[in-house]
Amino acid sequence: MAMALRAASRVLLRAGSRLGRREAVDGARRFANKRVLVETEGAAGATRIAVMKFRNPPVNSLSLDFLTEFVISLEKLENDKSIRGVILTSDSLKRGNQTKVAATEKTEEKRATRDHGGRLQERPGIFSAGLDLLEMYGRNPAHYAEYWKAVQELWLRLYLSSLTLMSAINGASPAGGCLLAITCDYRIMADNPKYTIGLNESLLGIVAPFWLKDNYVNTIGHRAAERALQLGTLFPPAEALKVGVVDEVVPEDQVHSKTLSVMAKWLAIPDHSRQLTKTMMRKATADNLIKQREADIQNFASFISRDSIQKSLHMYLEKLKHKKG
């Protein structure tokens, strides 16, 4: 009987659910899609916290597949009544023995950093490189529309989430990476001057959409957002803290523990009053997009299809490819 149970549980653990794999690890629970790993902490029956780790090599860009998996994972957590708080972070760790594959190799796999066993690796020190430039360059308008709908969906889900969301920013966080962070209720950033955060779209020759601009204004205020958006400012941690893009800066090895302790304070507040307050603060901003979603998709598709914009993106991609260091 015991053997049969063990065999059955092995089968269950191996079986991939529609949403991804589910495993039991050291008492904690986890499920994983290919690009998002979700680990939950806390005893069964008690309030639990989930940590969503991005692992979309090489730079956690928000590709269509990543956005889809992210939304599925978030929905799953929203539906789990024992989960009240979620931490967004990158799975990218400093690892040794990495080799950057030649820039002349074009496919996604080949662009990634690999270890000596040839396995794909995240590049270290990146929270998220933002929207995937390859989803916005050299594709057709139908693809742009599909992609933008997915970007909107993720933003709406995060911005209106009833969960307490925190970001543990353990790396560079430009543009769409900053978007992920500023949808959260609280942001803690690693104190590493190599990491920057902000909306740098203007440097790429593109423009942040109005709803992202609104989210930024709600976070850092109108004047600071006006200046930072025009200049495409990427703030190092100390400046990000000063302007209010992040709420705390802590030594890199304390980002996770600090986020957990802040989360515990937030979870001491009754859910219903915190959630109603959050909705009161955010609904108008989200409704502004909801009522004109389709027009926003069409605007994006036609804007990004323009020759001049494609040319800017091409130049930016080339610059990234040939940059030193």
Ligand SMILES: CCCCCCCCCCC/C=C/C(=O)SCCNC(=O)CCNC(=O)[C@H](O)C(C)(C)COP(=O)(O)OP(=O)(O)OC[C@H]1O[C@@H](n2cnc3c(N)ncnc32)[C@H](O)[C@@H]1OP(=O)(O)O
């Ligand atoms: C009229 C108004 C209408 C409204 C229309 C709206 C318009 C659209 C607005 C959309 C809003 C856009 C938001 C965005 O998020 S755009 C993306 C912005 N992201 C960036 O600028 C980040 C660029 N990347 C970097 O700065 C660095 O890569 C980074 C600091 C993240 C990491 O540096 P590192 O040195 O570690 O790694 P590499 O630079 O060598 O990069 C490794 C490979 O990854 C490729 N890469 C990097 N970023 C991206 C990306 N965002 N998407 C796709 N690919 C990316 C990079 O090219 C390297 O590739 P190779 O190995 O082939 O060289």
